[in-house]
Amino acid sequence: MRKTLRTSVVMALCCITVTAYAYTTEQAEKGKQIFAKQCAECHGAGGEGGVVPDEYSDYAGMKVPPVVGKGYLPHMKTAGNVYAFIKSHMPLQAPGSLSSEDALNVVAFDLMANGVKADGQALTAESAKKIMLHGK
Numbered sequence: 001m002r003k004t005l006r007t008s009v010v011m012a013l014c015c016i017t018v019t020a021y022a023y024t025t026e027q028a029e030k031g032k033q034i035f036a037k038q039c040a041e042c043h044g045a046g047g048e049g050g051v052v053p054d055e056y057s058d059y060a061g062m063k064v065p066p067v068v069g070k071g072y073l074p075h076m077k078t079a080g081n082v083y084a085f086i087k088s089h090m091p092l093q094a095p096g097s098l099s100s101e102d103a104l105n106v107v108a109f110d111l112m113a114n115g116v117k118a119d120g121q122a123l124t125a126e127s128a129k130k131i132m133l134h135g136k
């Protein structure tokens, strides 16, 4: 009995270490604000995707992929991909305008919105590369 208990404690510790790459709720909360202000207009209030609205004349009508929920982030494999893509391509009309910190905050929000739990460790450009999306 004792032995079994100890084994499960050891196993639990090992698994926590393996999955210890996430983000802080503070990052996700900041990211949520940025998303609402700078991304939701095209990506949808809930991140469900859609079409670029008319006021972005040059880009109007372009299909916008979902970043949350069904079919989310269709072209991204890791959270690191998302970070790099946001840094160089988003928001569409002003690419490169987000600081590295804000880009990480938005990625943290996106992880939260897709059900990845915050583990209290800050998401960094390096740790993001280790977070696999789509359960792969």
Ligand code: HEC
Pocket: 034, 035, 038, 039, 040, 041, 042, 043, 052, 056, 059, 062, 063, 064, 065, 066, 067, 072, 073, 074, 075, 076, 082, 085, 086, 090, 091, 092, 093, 098, 106
């Ligand atoms: C003016 C409209 C617009 C705004 C604002 C915008 N996006 Fe996008 N976003 C797009 C479009 C269109 C695409 C698809 C681009 C393509 O296919 O090359 C896209 C693609 C993406 C992708 C790639 C998803 C995938 O897997 O293909 C991510 C991530 C993303 N946007 C994040 C953001 C974030 C974060 C913000 C806010 C900081 C933002 N976007 C603001 C229109 C927008």
